[in-house]
Every structure is written in C-alpha cells, then in structure tokens.
Amino acid sequence: MSSVTSANSSNSALTSALTSGKSALGKDDFLLLMVEQLKNQDPMNPADATEFTAQLAQFSSLEQLFNINDSLDNLSGSTAEMQRLSALSMIGSDIVTQASNFSYSDEPLQLGYKLESAADQGVLYVRDASGMTVASWPLTDLTAGEHFMTWDGRDDLGNQLPAGDYTLGISAFSGEETVSARGLVQSRVLGIDMDSSGDLLVTASGTFKLADVSHVRQQSN
Numbered sequence: 320m321s322s323v324t325s326a327n328s329s330n331s332a333l334t335s336a337l338t339s340g341k342s343a344l345g346k347d348d349f350l351l352l353m354v355e356q357l358k359n360q361d362p363m364n365p366a367d368a369t370e371f372t373a374q375l376a377q378f379s380s381l382e383q384l385f386n387i388n389d390s391l392d393n394l395s396g397s398t399a400e401m402q403r404l405s406a407l408s409m410i411g412s413d414i415v416t417q418a419s420n421f422s423y424s425d426e427p428l429q430l431g432y433k434l435e436s437a438a439d440q441g442v443l444y445v446r447d448a449s450g451m452t453v454a455s456w457p458l459t460d461l462t463a464g465e466h467f468m469t470w471d472g473r474d475d476l477g478n479q480l481p482a483g484d485y486t487l488g489i490s491a492f493s494g495e496e497t498v499s500a501r502g503l504v505q506s507r508v509l510g511i512d513m514d515s516s517g518d519l520l521v522t523a524s525g526t527f528k529l530a531d532v533s534h535v536r537q538q539s540n
Contacts, residue, residue, distance in 0.1 A: 409508045409520060413536045414527070415465070421504045422525035423472050424482045429505035431467035432458065432489045433533075438498040441491030445470070448484050458491060467505060484525070505536065 415431075432443050441458035453474045460466040472480050487502035506522035513519075519526040 407511055409532075409535060410510060411508065413505060413507050414520065414522070415503050415505050415533045415536055416527045416531040417501050417503060417533050418525075418527050418531040419486050419488065419502055420484065420525065421487060421506075422482075422484050422523075423480065424523055425472065426523060427469050427471045428524050429467050430470045430487060431465055431503035431505060432491075433465045433501045433503055434458075434461070434463050434491055435499040436463050436493070437461060438491040438493050438500075441489065441498070441500065443468075443487070443489050443502065446486045446488065447480070450486075453480060453485075458489075461491075465503060467503070503533065 417433075421428075430443065430445070432441075434441075438458065438461045441461065442455050443458060444452050444455035447453050454470070455475060456468065458466075474480055487504060489500045489502045491498040491500040504524050506524035508520050508522055510521040511518055512521050512526060518529055520529065520532070
C-alpha cells in the first residue's frame with residue numbers, strides 16, 4: 320500500500336507541475352520533482368548517486384540560467400530608461416540627423432551634407448513625395464566634413480513649395496570616383512513622442528529616431 324501511496328504522491332507532484340498553466344517547467348518545479356523522487360525512492364533500491372549528482376548539476380545550471388535571464392531583463396529595462404532620459408534631455412536642443420526624410424512646414428530650415436573625403440563636384444537635392452526633384456544646389460564647399468545651408472522652401476524656379484514631406488539626397492564625385500556622402504537635417508527638438516516602437520524626437524522638420532541623431536549642436540537663436 321505504501322508503494323502505491325508513494326507513486327500517487329510522485330504522480331501528483333508531476334501532474335501539479337505540468338498542469339500549472341506554465342508553458343515550461345521552472346527551477347521550482349524541477350526541484351519539486353527531485354525532492355519527490357528522493358522521498359519516494361525504493362529503500363531497497365535507492366537512486367544511483369551518480370545520476371542524482373548529475374541531476375543536481377542540471378538544477379544548478381538551470382538556476383544560473385534563470386538568474387542570467389533575470390539580469391538581462393533588468394539590463395534591458397535600465398537601457399531603455401537611460402535612452403528615454405537621454406531623449407528627454409534633448410528637448411530644446413538643436414540636433415543633426417542623418418535621416419533622408421524630413422518635413423517642410425513653411426519655415427526656413429537647415430539642410431546640409433557630410434563628405435567623408437574631399438570632392439571636386441557634387442549636388443545636393445530635394446525631392447517631393449512623388450520622387451520628383453524640386454530643388455537642387457551645386458556643392459560649394461567640397462572639403463571633407465559637414466556643411467550647412469538655409470533652405471526657404473523654394474524650388475529651382477523660385478516658387479514656394481507647399482508644406483509636406485520631402486527627401487534629401489546628395490551626389491558627390493572626385494574625378495570619376497564616387498565620394499561617400501550623407502544628407503543632413505538640423506532642427507530643434509520640440510518634444511518627445513513615446514510609444515511602443517521607441518522614443519521619437521519631434522522637431523519642426525519631422526520626427527526622428529534617437530538612432531538617427533548624428534550629434535547635438537550648440538543652440539542657435
């Protein structure tokens with residue numbers, strides 16, 4: 320009768336662990352099963368010591384994995400919080416972004432470009448939502464580095480363009496070789512849009528991800 324009771328007790332522990340609604344057994348469930356195994360072993364044929372030692376090692380490894388997972392979760396949460404604080408600290412500051420898409424809202428804005436090396440010719444251009452080039456300028460400063468200009472929202476014919484979304488592009492060459500270059504947009508951070516996709520910096524030139532920010536510039540009046 321005692322063996323039946325022991326078996327039922329062990330089965331009950333196993334059933335409780337497997338039907339607890341969890342998608343996987345945790346370290347507590349694993350320990351529970353080990354304890355039940357020791358309590359219900361046959362005194363005349365006890366559990367093999369080597370096997371039991373291996374199970375203890377498995378439990379120790381399992382516990383370490385859970386601890387590592389908890390530490391990673393905490394680190395991820397701390398990193399997200401630090402990024403949010405960093406984004407909040409940028410409100411009121413001028414940022415330079417390397418995103419090619421920007422918004423024009425009837426106010427002059429700072430457009431620029433960055434040359435990785437010196438060039439001897441090139442052009443900076445703006446395209447509208449349909450992909451048509453509406454404004455372009457030959458590069459006047461061809462040295463390596465960042466260069467900016469003020470755009471008043473007029474096209475190549477001097478017509479005022481409507482407010483909306485635009486794309487900034489650049490082509491630069493040194494002889495027949497293409498020079499690596501990126502378009503830049505400088506704008507002041509007005510606020511932070513916090514959502515599930517990440518923190519977005521809200522500016523007069525559109526919204527940008529924190530990862531798009533090249534650097535923060537000294538505020539200009």
